[in-house]
Amino acid sequence: MPRDPILVVRGLSATYGPIRALSDVDLDVAEGEIVAILGSNGAGKTTTLLAITGLIRPTAGQVTFRGRDITGTATETIVRLGLAMTPEGRHIFEGLTVVENLRMGAAFRGRAAFERMRDEVFALFPVLAERRAQLGGTLSGGEQQMLAIGRSMMSEPAMLLLDEPSLGLAPQIVEVIFDLIVRLRDRGTTILLVEQNARLALDIADRGFVIASGRVVATGTGRDLLASDEIVQAYLGVE
Numbered sequence: 001m002p003r004d005p006i007l008v009v010r011g012l013s014a015t016y017g018p019i020r021a022l023s024d025v026d027l028d029v030a031e032g033e034i035v036a037i038l039g040s041n042g043a044g045k046t047t048t049l050l051a052i053t054g055l056i057r058p059t060a061g062q063v064t065f066r067g068r069d070i071t072g073t074a075t076e077t078i079v080r081l082g083l084a085m086t087p088e089g090r091h092i093f094e095g096l097t098v099v100e101n102l103r104m105g106a107a108f109r110g111r112a113a114f115e116r117m118r119d120e121v122f123a124l125f126p127v128l129a130e131r132r133a134q135l136g137g138t139l140s141g142g143e144q145q146m147l148a149i150g151r152s153m154m155s156e157p158a159m160l161l162l163d164e165p166s167l168g169l170a171p172q173i174v175e176v177i178f179d180l181i182v183r184l185r186d187r188g189t190t191i192l193l194v195e196q197n198a199r200l201a202l203d204i205a206d207r208g209f210v211i212a213s214g215r216v217v218a219t220g221t222g223r224d225l226l227a228s229d230e231i232v233q234a235y236l237g238v239e
């Protein structure tokens with residue numbers, strides 16, 4: 001790996017009652033990378049993110065973030081350590097304004113930090129600045145996705161986990177969102193990206209991990225993964 005690892009996952013397993021959702025997952029992300037987790041519906045991509053961020057408790061394995069064991073740590077503590085997540089389906093507060101939504105992402109920070117990050121988010125997403133007083137529920141899908149990402153940025157994370165940022169968005173809007181993800185990385189945020197759209201994700205990712213039935217079945221650069229007919233046909237659904 002070219003740079004220092006920021007996130008190291010070893011032997012991660014998780015269950016939902018009797019259902020085994022993750023088995024022995026190993027995964028590394030180096031500082032400054034964009035890494036994609038790929039796989040079809042129900043493969044275990046979201047569960048991987050939930051187990052990393054403490055939203056579900058893994059049954060086995062270890063998660064190390066910036067050299068510190070965070071396995072099973074409370075999500076709030078993990079966010080304070082610099083790891084934030086933008087969930088699938090965005091989950092913005094529809095009845096709150098854009099600015100109020102951003103404030104929720106900086107709940108434990110002082111006023112000065114809030115204002116500094118709000119201005120940074122507005123610089124990254126000028127459309128949110130224009131719509132700062134608009135209710136979240138009245139934003140377009142693409143604007144809501146920007147707001148969800150912006151809200152995660154408010155805690156100034158060193159690393160951001162993004163769950164299906166392209167979900168339900170028109171192709172041109174997806175392109176805008178993916179350009180923004182690259183810009184976030186270029187300004188220093190490490191990115192772990194879950195996507196069903198493998199071609200799209202591998203376009204911007206340094207490396208990818210393919211998950212099937214809760215296990216990592218392949219890993220490599222986008223070029224490596226897309227060069228294997230077997231992987232593409234069996235797991236990636238790329239035409």
Ligand code: ATP
Nearest residue numbers: 016019021039040041042043044045046047048196
């Ligand atoms: P998608 O792309 O459809 O979001 P995914 O790869 O993110 O899929 P997960 O959501 O991680 O998949 O689900 C992995 C497995 O765990 C699936 O079989 C799913 O049905 C199951 N599962 C997920 N959440 C729960 C839950 N709350 N209770 C029971 N089973 C669950």
